Amino acid sequence: MAIATLLASCGTDTLKEQKSTEEIISRHTDIKIEDGRMTPEILWSFGRVADAQVSPDGRKVLYSVSYFSVKENKSNSELFTMNIDGSDVQQITRTAQGEYVARWVKNGEKIAFMSAESGSMQLWEMNPDGSERVQISDYEGGINDYLYSPDNTHVILIANIKYGERTVDVYPDLDKTTGKIVTDLMYKHWDEWVETIPHPFLFDYDGKVLSNERDIIAGEPFECPMKPFGGSEQLAFSPDSKFIAYTCRKKSGIDYALSTNSDIYLYSIEEGKTVENLSEGIMGYDINPRFSPDGNMIAWESMERDGYESDKNRLMLMNISTKERTDVTEGFDQSVANLAWDKEGENIYFISCHFAKTQIYKANITTKEIRQITEGTHDYISVTTADNQLIGIRHSMSMPDEIYAINETTNEQTQISFENKHILDQLTMGNVEERWITTTDGKKMLVWVIYPVNFDPAKKYPTLLYCQGGPQSPVSQFWSYRWNFQMMAANDYIIVAPNRRGLRGFGLEWLEAISKDYGGQCMRDYFTAIDSVAEEPYVDKNRLGCVGASFGGYSVYWMAGHHDKRFKAFIAHDGMFNLDQQYLETEEMFFVNWDLGGPYWDEANKETYSNSPHLFVDKWDTPIMVIHGEKDYRILASQGMSAFNAAKLQGIPAELLIFPDENHWVVKPQNGILWQREFFRWLDRWLK
Secondary structure, three states: OOHHHHHHOOOHHHOOEOOOOOOOOOOOOOOOOOOOOOOHHHHOOOOEEEEEEEOOOOOEEEEEEEEEEOOOOEEEEEEEEEEOOOOOOEEOOEOOOOOEEEEEEHHHOEEEEEEOOOOOOEEEEEOOOOOOOEEOOOOOOOOOEEEEOOOOOEEEEEEEEEOOOOHHHHOOOOOOOOOOOOOOOOOEEOOEEOOEEEEEEEEEEOOOOEEEEEEOOOOOOOOOOOOOOOOHHHEEEOOOOOEEEEEEOOOOHHHHHHOOOOEEEEEEOOOOEEEEEOOOOOOOOEEEEEEOOOOOEEEEEEOOOOOOOOOOOEEEEEEOOOOOEEEOOOOOOOOOEEEEEOOOOOEEEEEEEEOOEEEEEEEEOOOOOEEEOOOOOOEEEEEEEEOOEEEEEEEEOOEEEEEEEEOOOOOOEEEOOOOOHHHHOOOOOOOEEEEEEEOOOOOEEEEEEEOOOOOOOOOOEEEEEEEOOOOOOOOOOOOOOOOOHHHHHHOOOEEEEEOOOOOOOOOHHHHHOOOOOOOOHHHHHHHHHHHHHOOOOOEEEEEEEEEEEOHHHHHHHHHHOOOOOOOOEEEEEOOOOOHHHHHHHOOOHHHHHHHOOOOOOOHHHHHHHOOOHHHHHHHOOOOEEEEEEOOOOOOOHHHHHHHHHHHHHOOOOEEEEEEOOOOOOOOOHHHHHHHHHHHHHHHHHHHO
């Protein structure tokens, strides 16, 4: 199908128009880019493709696209369908409230989705063409997610329940007080005070009405699914619809804060009770169960060690009858994610990052043979099976998410969605180069070098060292709406992005080299990367900058005291500045116990805490910009404020960009635009 036709084929005759005067945020079709360069406004005009779902007959793909309005400072999600080859694209919703988590149900005769059209987020159904919208749930307070059983006779609604005792429960006459009485840990998490937790509520469903509600972990003060990011992927119905496998970390308070030991539990719908803990004895994260097509086997993602959130993620398999467990990826030195069975129940597809590129793999459950399906400079973020092919969503440093069809026989990858072609066709992207550089200890390190738009090797360019967060998140072919390398390239910067020690995709030894060594080899890797690229004639050594977030922010703060005048400007976002302070301020204590070794008052951890950036502020001599969100409860804003104050008190040029309403990320459109404008205003001031 012609690309122009595909982009235009949004049949309005099937759309459910919102009966409201509220403006509907939709695709930005009027984008005009005269010079081919990315701007913050253009970046926020991209439609964000997500959640590709193949219909039961294998002929259609259902997916969502989120659109953002900078003026309105909000977003809207709409639903689309297309044929499996990318033809006949139809926009099936157009409402101001948006539609979310869309799934094929009732053998493809209906599409289920979530909408706040009725005033709170509820479960709805409609025909595949978007007509005949019907509200299915009316759950008080709204729902977070949902899951249908294969035979459509049961539905799980995930909703919040009250957690702990609130101040008003103790003092009913103080119903307007904002004070909170805290008696245990994990009183805050990610970006919220923990006053509710999600529970899965099972309903009988006759195709029209939900009835017979029961909480499958009733009376238990535990999260299911687990916060802050878990959803319905952490639960699964058995193919015969008689059992539910669910993920739960059955801990609370200080025990929850100290442990990553979640498990996979099997719940019998008929018996109405949990039958057993399938992953008992495995001490790390066990998440995201997937039943085999015949229901005889169950697979899940599993980590071995308690307290280590970045452990190798294994593909664990259990024979439900014999209870025999098998690590299918025992000889595979990579992590797995996004498991998907084939129809025969003989193989499991998954995605895995290797050498900073995330590909689709296939594991045979009998032989344990693992085969890489895709190749190329990109990241796949999902994979699902379709008739005689796979459907995946992928992106790269030069293109946001789009949907691809993958021919497993030929390994051919065919793009079938083109949501942003009208924008991408007008943009000039900087070249992305893969380099392997020798580190100070004689190992090879992959470093991405992204060149400015219209790069001229005869010129000299200001150059940025990019420091990754995580600390264990790979510098893969990611597309970011904040740390966007093509945005930096459009502003005529060279970007040096190393996969330094401590990142996934290079084996377990490389990954684990960062824990308890924050100021060690990983920092030497950073210096090696920038020093190596700075030898190029087109790099201006007198105009080097260093930027990063989270652990990358820590890296910026640390290098500010150790860089020997390499850099002329720094930017640190949500970084750890004072490690002593961080140990007692963060919420997930298992992280600081593992990565820092434990509390600062333990003599065994003295060396770790001796690398706290705040101990080296007397050596700071370079302008620094600090960015932080006040709803970041992982790394509190006090860290950023302390760093800014330290710079100002020493007379070092500094700026603080603080977001009272943002967490560890920046997600609101106008805040995102402000972030980009200040980012480049600061760098341009000192490097241009």
